[in-house]
Every structure is written in C-alpha cells, then in structure tokens.
Amino acid sequence: MFYLVGIGLKPEHLTLEAQNILKECSEIYLERYTSQYSEGSFEFLEALLGRKVILTDRHEVENEFGKKLQKAKSGNVALLVFGNALTATTHIQLLLDCRKFKVPFSFIPGISLTNFIALSGLQEYKFGRSVTIVQPEANYSPDSFYDFIKENQKLGLHSLCFLDIKQEKKKLLSIKEALGILEVIEGKRKDSLLKKSVLVGIAGAGSSKMQIKAGSVNDLKRFSFNSFPQALIICGSLSEKEREALNALSV
Amino acid sequence: MFYLVGIGLKPEHLTLEAQNILKECSEIYLERYTSQYSEGSFEFLEALLGRKVILTDRHEVENEFGKKLQKAKSGNVALLVFGNALTATTHIQLLLDCRKFKVPFSFIPGISLTNFIALSGLQEYKFGRSVTIVQPEANYSPDSFYDFIKENQKLGLHSLCFLDIKQEKKKLLSIKEALGILEVIEGKRKDSLLKKSVLVGIAGAGSSKMQIKAGSVNDLKRFSFNSFPQALIICGSLSEKEREALNALSV
Known part of the structure; x- marks a missing residue:
C-alpha cells in the first residue's frame, strides 16, 4: 500500500x-x-x-x-x-x-493552516477562494491572485493568502514581503484594496509562538512576526460579531 | 486552562x-x-x-x-x-x-471534512465559499445558500455544501435529501444549475466505508451512499486535469 x-x-x-x-x-x-x-x-x-x-x-x-x-x-x-x-x-x-x-x-x-483560520474570529463560511502570493521573478510575475482577492471582496468574502516559497527555494515568504508584493501590484493598477481592508497575519500556526495580528497594512508592517510558516488574510466585509471576535482573539 | x-x-x-x-x-x-x-x-x-x-x-x-x-x-x-x-x-x-x-x-x-475535499481530484484553490444546506421548516425555509452556489459558479468555482442536521435534531441530512431540497428551490426559480453541473457526493469521510461519487443529479440520486456524515460538492468549471483526477479517484 x-x-x-x-x-x-x-x-x-x-x-x-x-x-x-x-x-x-x-x-x-x-x-x-x-x-x-x-x-x-x-x-x-x-x-x-x-x-x-x-x-x-x-x-x-x-x-x-x-x-x-x-x-x-x-x-x-x-x-x-x-x-x-x-x-x-x-x-x-x-x-x-x-x-x-x-x-x-x-x-x-x-x-493544515486552514484548520486555524477561524481562530482569528473570522467566520469560516465567509472565506472565498484561497490564493497563493508568489514572489515575482525576472521573467515571471503573476498577479492573478490579486484579481481573485478583488473578486472575493466584491462578494464581501475574506481571502486566505498562502505565502509561497521564495524563488531560491530556501526561504518561506514572509507576511511583510507578501505585503510588499501586493503593494507593487496595487501601485501599478492604481488600486487601493489593501489600504481599505482589515488584514490579519497568522504566523507559526499551531506552535507555542503562534501569532494572530489584525490591523491595517501599516500595523502589520510594523508588527514583528517571528515564526513560520506565515499566512495573510485580507478581510472582506466584517459582521459586528466578527469585529468583536477579531478584537478579542487577535493581538 | x-x-x-x-x-x-x-x-x-x-x-x-x-x-x-x-x-x-x-x-x-x-x-x-x-x-x-x-x-x-x-x-x-x-x-x-x-x-x-x-x-x-x-x-x-x-x-x-x-x-x-x-x-x-x-x-x-x-x-x-x-x-x-x-x-x-x-x-x-x-x-x-x-x-x-x-x-x-x-x-x-x-x-475535518475540508481536509478530504481534494481527495475527489478537485483542486482546493478552486473552491469558493462553503455553504450549509438547511432542511426547510414550516416557518423557515432559507435559500440564500443557493445564491452563494450561483455566485461561486459565475466565478467558475466549486461549492462545498455541508449538510445540516434535520430539524428533529436526530438525523444528519443525506445527500439525496439535500438534492431534493436544491431541486425544490431550483423549480421555484426556474433555474437549471443542478442539471448543468457535475456533482460530487462524499460520504463517511475518513472511514473505511468512505465513498466519493461524481456524476449528474440522477447519478447521485441512484447511488447508494451508506455512511455518514455526508457532503455535496457542486462543481464549477473543471480543468482537464481535474476531470482526469475526478474520473480516476471517484467511483
């Protein structure tokens, strides 16, 4: 077998x-x-x-x-x-x-990581399709994940973003790097999805060092996520209950 | 603690x-x-x-x-x-x-059940929001889950449908019953989402009696799902690879 x-x-x-x-x-x-x-x-x-x-x-x-x-x-x-x-x-x-x-x-x-997302206080059935944020390379810089996040947002849904392994294959992408990649795409498109959204970073799911941090892009950029693997959630619309839970359960 | x-x-x-x-x-x-x-x-x-x-x-x-x-x-x-x-x-x-x-x-x-859905051969990142199919009661017959399935389909995404416990609270809803509920809603709306879609039934996830059956509404209605809990997937668009995997991995 x-x-x-x-x-x-x-x-x-x-x-x-x-x-x-x-x-x-x-x-x-x-x-x-x-x-x-x-x-x-x-x-x-x-x-x-x-x-x-x-x-x-x-x-x-x-x-x-x-x-x-x-x-x-x-x-x-x-x-x-x-x-x-x-x-x-x-x-x-x-x-x-x-x-x-x-x-x-x-x-x-x-x-898997998906077994932890509701611990943020966000409701599981309000997640749309998941995406993977990919590190752009010289001849390959996909940004279809940005379109999928936009589609989720139009429906009021949250987007779970898995973070890819960096091209050298030696390092997992961090939340900060993923935010940087999204900002570059957003700059090119003159869009403001990130600025307008509540974001949630999850680091080290399942470990004693697990961190769940909710806030704005700048809040997350300033925060020190110090364990891996990391993932990012871009929230859609938040119900009152979700806001309450997000505040109570994240740092 | x-x-x-x-x-x-x-x-x-x-x-x-x-x-x-x-x-x-x-x-x-x-x-x-x-x-x-x-x-x-x-x-x-x-x-x-x-x-x-x-x-x-x-x-x-x-x-x-x-x-x-x-x-x-x-x-x-x-x-x-x-x-x-x-x-x-x-x-x-x-x-x-x-x-x-x-x-x-x-x-x-x-x-959880979500850890098994990719065993059908469907790609995990092609699932939209999940829904729960609820048994209608005398004064309460929600059908918003049907709208959510439609939204997923418009984006080419698959819908995982959890099946609720029946109102008497003693019996888990079956795939056959869930299909019946969806057909009633579809009849009222003169819609044909079910007829046009590939469906996947999953019964007894994780058990030695686990069954994964793909096919049309009628295929699934005729099939004998004999373990619980049960769940239903309504497929969006299928890639060639997904079709191949669905054929190989389901009965």
Whole structure:
C-alpha cells in the first residue's frame, strides 16, 4: 500500500491513524519543499516514530517516485507531507499514477493552516477562494491572485493568502514581503484594496509562538512576526460579531 | 486552562497533542449536536483516552457553560467537538467568554471534512465559499445558500455544501435529501444549475466505508451512499486535469 500522509504543522499533530500506519511501513519518505514545521524538528519526528525517515526533494517526487510506488505493490511505502496532503498538484498526480499502475493507495489527512483560520474570529463560511502570493521573478510575475482577492471582496468574502516559497527555494515568504508584493501590484493598477481592508497575519500556526495580528497594512508592517510558516488574510466585509471576535482573539 | 479540542471524524483522528492534553484534564465534555463520527464510537473514544467523557447538549453549551469555564481558571477543562472546532458560532462565543472572564484557553485543531475535499481530484484553490444546506421548516425555509452556489459558479468555482442536521435534531441530512431540497428551490426559480453541473457526493469521510461519487443529479440520486456524515460538492468549471483526477479517484 502507498500511504500519502499529512503530518500537520508540528510533530504533535500526528494522528493515531498516521502513527499506526507508519509503524507498518518499510520505507518512509518526507518531502519538504512545499512547507516546514512551525515547531519541532525532523529529528524529533524520527524519534517520535522510532523510525528512519528519508528526505526527498521536488525533483524526485515529481520525476522518480515511480520506483517507490512499484514497491508499494508488495510492501508499505509512505510519503509524508507537511500540513494536509493533496494541496499541491504533484501529490494528486502520485495518486493518479497509483491508479494507472494498479498500486493500492490510502490518503491520511493532516492538520493544515486552514484548520486555524477561524481562530482569528473570522467566520469560516465567509472565506472565498484561497490564493497563493508568489514572489515575482525576472521573467515571471503573476498577479492573478490579486484579481481573485478583488473578486472575493466584491462578494464581501475574506481571502486566505498562502505565502509561497521564495524563488531560491530556501526561504518561506514572509507576511511583510507578501505585503510588499501586493503593494507593487496595487501601485501599478492604481488600486487601493489593501489600504481599505482589515488584514490579519497568522504566523507559526499551531506552535507555542503562534501569532494572530489584525490591523491595517501599516500595523502589520510594523508588527514583528517571528515564526513560520506565515499566512495573510485580507478581510472582506466584517459582521459586528466578527469585529468583536477579531478584537478579542487577535493581538 | 480551557481546551477547545477538535477530535476529527473517528477516534483514530486524535492527534498526539489532543491525547497529551486530555490526560491532564479533570473534566472532559463532548458536544455532539453538530456532527457525529464517520466510524468508531463514543465508548471507543473513552477507552482510548482511558477517561470518562461527559456528554453535553446544545442548550448547555450555549447557555450554561459559564460554570465550567470558571472551573478552568484553576483546573483543566476540555470541550471535545467532532471535526475541527470553531466552525460553529457557539464555539467562538466560548472563547470570547473566556477572554471576558479572564479564563486562559487553548485551541486544539482536528481533522475535518475540508481536509478530504481534494481527495475527489478537485483542486482546493478552486473552491469558493462553503455553504450549509438547511432542511426547510414550516416557518423557515432559507435559500440564500443557493445564491452563494450561483455566485461561486459565475466565478467558475466549486461549492462545498455541508449538510445540516434535520430539524428533529436526530438525523444528519443525506445527500439525496439535500438534492431534493436544491431541486425544490431550483423549480421555484426556474433555474437549471443542478442539471448543468457535475456533482460530487462524499460520504463517511475518513472511514473505511468512505465513498466519493461524481456524476449528474440522477447519478447521485441512484447511488447508494451508506455512511455518514455526508457532503455535496457542486462543481464549477473543471480543468482537464481535474476531470482526469475526478474520473480516476471517484467511483
């Protein structure tokens, strides 16, 4: 069996289900190019499982995982992913490959950032589509995420913005950097969405250093977010109850 | 400390964090009016924790939980909620009460239905706002959820529909019943959103009986969904990759 396992945002987010399954696996891989822990370490995860965990990279998962999937025909092989799995297209492709090559598979869900957004006091059903804010590169500066945020706002909905890994692939994008990227787009378009909106920054979800800060662009720029991963919410219209909860639950 | 703990959709969804915390609690309550397990039982949960769990109802959580929160000033008290917590307004209110009465609290996330939607093959970032399909009552038949689904569709987005508990409060709404409710609204409005859309039914998320079925209204009506909780996705526009994944991953 091939197990695609979401491991959450810290080692303690492991579910009983994941622990039980990993005990039965002959090979356990961890991909860490899409995110990282908010607290705890790879070494602690290994100690917790009492098992060796093999690190794998994007290239291997996207191009060379077929051999591992073949092994899952006779044995148990697991791929661990931070947060919940299947958000990245690559991971869906692995399941499609399993179907194609008749490899049995099982999806094991994990705690993700989306499980924390209501802790801000914002109502979950008032979130529109999520977007990812991408760091512009020399020949590639997408800004479709800005259009999606605008569409959400027209409907009065909040936008959860995931923050991408920077192009060098070594650093997660920060809230401050994401605000800078949005301001550049906004400047080009002569728009004022950011200035008019209440924003919420979430840093280190699930860790003891978790921070939820609500305020204006300048409030968030001045605030010291000092843990990762980070995410940004751009609020749509706020009900009275949401305002009350946002004030009470964020710093 | 007051712990608001999401316990997921089956006992094995308990995280290490939740298990460790519950060991230190003098009183553990479980509210079960918003959902239920897809697999496993209350008794199994108690055995797993090795602790007594006290059942509580909506009235108590909404009106009389203040005394329990006061106890959390000196001891550790936990309220367990199926899935993730904080989706229901009542649970946010408990945290606001904690702030007001200076009771320290901690939010412990749990696996919820939203952690499973991408297993259908649909891309997570193509979901618009979520809605809850409500069973109409004699003097109360809301249909705003239909408007929200239409808005999502205009943007090409998928709609995740949670299915409410029926008015008698004893039975979770089924996919078939939800389709019936949507058809009545559609008939009144002379609309044809359902007929034109690809639909996905998800039953018993996380359990060994989990079913994901994609198709037309009639396909879903004919299909035997035999586990709970159930949910319905009304697809917006589908990319070629999504069609391929939907075909491969659903029955």
